[in-house]
Amino acid sequence: ELWTVHGDTNATRLASWRVDDAAPAVTLERAFVDRLRTQAWIFDLDECRSQPEHPDAAVVPAAWLANQRCWLIVPLRVGEELLGFVILRRPHAVIDVNWETRDLLHTAGQQAAAFMALSHATESLVEARKFEAFNRMSAFVVHDLKNVIAQQSLMLQNARRLKDNPAFQADMLTTVENSVERMQRLLTQLREGETPVGVAQGV
Numbered sequence: 001e002l003w004t005v006h007g008d009t010n011a012t013r014l015a016s017w018r019v020d021d022a023a024p025a026v027t028l029e030r031a032f033v034d035r036l037r038t039q040a041w042i043f044d045l046d047e048c049r050s051q052p053e054h055p056d057a058a059v060v061p062a063a064w065l066a067n068q069r070c071w072l073i074v075p076l077r078v079g080e081e082l083l084g085f086v087i088l089r090r091p092h093a094v095i096d097v098n099w100e101t102r103d104l105l106h107t108a109g110q111q112a113a114a115f116m117a118l119s120h121a122t123e124s125l126v127e128a129r130k131f132e133a134f135n136r137m138s139a140f141v142v143h144d145l146k147n148v149i150a151q152q153s154l155m156l157q158n159a160r161r162l163k164d165n166p167a168f169q170a171d172m173l174t175t176v177e178n179s180v181e182r183m184q185r186l187l188t189q190l191r192e193g194e195t196p197v198g199v200a201q202g203v
Contacts, residue, residue, distance in 0.1 A: 004084040004116075009033055014084070032059040036075040037082040042105055043073035044097050072097065074105045076113035083116045137189070144186050148179050 002015040005028075012025045035041040041056075048057035048065055057065065064070045064087065071090040076083045086109065095101065155175050162168035 001087040001089075002084065003087065005033060005036075005082055011084070019089070026061060026063075028061065029059040032061075033082065035059070036073075036085055037077065037080070040075050040077055040106060040109075042075070042097075042102050045070050045072065047097075072105070074109045076109050076116060078110075078113045078117045081117075083113050083120075086112070141186060141190070144182060148182055151175060151179060 001013055001017075001019055003011045004014050005011050009028045009030055010025060011028055032043075035043075043056050043060055045060065045065060048054050048060055051057065060073070064073070069089045070087055072088045074086045074088065076085055152175075155172055158168065159172065
């Protein structure tokens with residue numbers, strides 16, 4: 001099970017493999033999170049179960065201790081930052097959790113954390129680009145609206161003097177048609193993306 005830590009003591013399960021039970025967000029003991037973050041501590045849940053007086057047993061969530069399939073908890077750190085942790089299920093073969101096993105798990109945890117950090121950075125970059133695209137599109141929309149408003153305002157000013165002039169009436173109809181066409185193009189652009197519809201672009 002892959003869990004992410006957000007805030008100081010809150011954790012949410014992001015992914016799991018061959019685990020069917022639901023996993024609501026949990027609130028962790030501060031000491032549990034601190035040991036993962038500062039000591040890169042690997043929790044051996046079998047050790048906690050066999051030794052209730054063990055210091056680790058007091059900080060691990062009771063639900064994970066009660067679940068006999070939960071075996072080890074491995075931190076995922078990048079530098080001093082704790083991104084989350086992995087709860088490993090008990091393997092089919094008996095494995096001795098010695099210093100070599102722990103070193104291997106630390107290395108695997110660092111590698112997984114590096115991938116998670118890269119994924120988070122990519123998501124942040126995508127969001128930043130979305131905001132940039134939104135700002136560009138907003139500038140285009142405001143510019144186009146100002147042009148349409150100026151066109152309509154000028155037509156209304158002239159209408160007071162020339163409303164009975166047939167040539168002005170024909171020109172007014174053309175102007176209104178042009179304004180409607182531009183507004184429709186603007187709505188299409190808002191639905192389909194930032195690229196102005198029907199506008200020449202450099203390539």
